[in-house]
Amino acid sequence: MDNNQKLIIKTLLYSDIFDFPLLENEVWNYLISEGKVDKEPFDKELKKINSVVFRKNNYLFTTDRESIVKKRLKRIKESKIKLEYARKIIRKLFSVSTVMFIGISGNLSMLNSEKKDDIDIFVIVKKNKIWITRFFLIAMLKFMGVYRKRGEKVVSNKFCLNMLVDETSLKLSSNFQNLYTAHEVSQLMPIRQRSGFYKKFIESNSWTTHFLPNVKDEIEKREIENHKDSLFEKIFSVFLLIPSLEFFSRILQLHFINKNITSETVSNNFLAFHPRDYKSEVLLQYNKSLLKYGLS
DSSP states (O other), X not given: OOHHHHHHXXXXXXXXXTTOOBOHHHHHHTOOOSSOOOHHHHHHHHHHOOSSEEEEXXXXXXXXXXXXXXXXXXXXXXXXXXXXXXXXXXXXXXXSTTEEEEEEESGGGGTOOOTTOOEEEEEEEOTTOHHXXXXXXXXXXXXXXXXXXXXXXXOTTOEEXXXXXXXXXXXXXXXXXSHHHHHHHHHOEEEEEXXXXXXXXXXXXXXXGGTOTTHHHHHHTOOOEEOOOOHHHHHHHHHTTOHHHHHHHHHHHHHHHTTSOSSOEEOSSEEEOOSSOHHHHHHHHHXXXXXXXXXX
């Protein structure tokens, strides 16, 4: 088995964890490799590989996983409906003038979401405004009846603020720099921004290319809405400059967060709310698959 074959199988084994068969261009875009690969010989290998890789409706997957093709096609249909709904809500959230960027993360970012799933969003906020921003975002989502509460069982189309960073902390720290997070960053679906913050975020996390060297070209083609502030938002931004608002919103929210703290990451410029450690679960399963195929 040559190197290209190994890389193809590794990439499919990772996507297989999410029941997500890949098209040929997706195998290339999300190829798991520690270095650059020449595209021409890679494409030739991808066309002929058949040892443990199978095809259906132009999708590639590993042995005995044909059923996930039908599952992906169904999820694409559900995700498109969910995505249009999410865009409408996110546009409203931009009335909070300290929001610089909102993108969709998780399964929906890859159109791999089911009807029953919630909607994970990633938010970049203005410097030193992470707590007051989160306060108003939660208030707005609750007012609209779409905020996912802790422990809630029925979560279809509810919004989860799973990560917020301020503009001084765009580069994720070394403990987040792994294959799982590289996928999360690279697959983030940009929805709306102020001041070009999506590009700033991607450029700040160039470490992802150590895991996914080909995805940069695909990222650069993504479209994003640019927000223009209304008069109300300009006035509201002045109100949010009051220093005490950040202080008191931090005290209030920490009071409730500390009551139920699990594996969350909480600081004054970075908030990550993941009560379940998906990263460790996914990477453990991936490493088991590599061992099974003799690729570790």
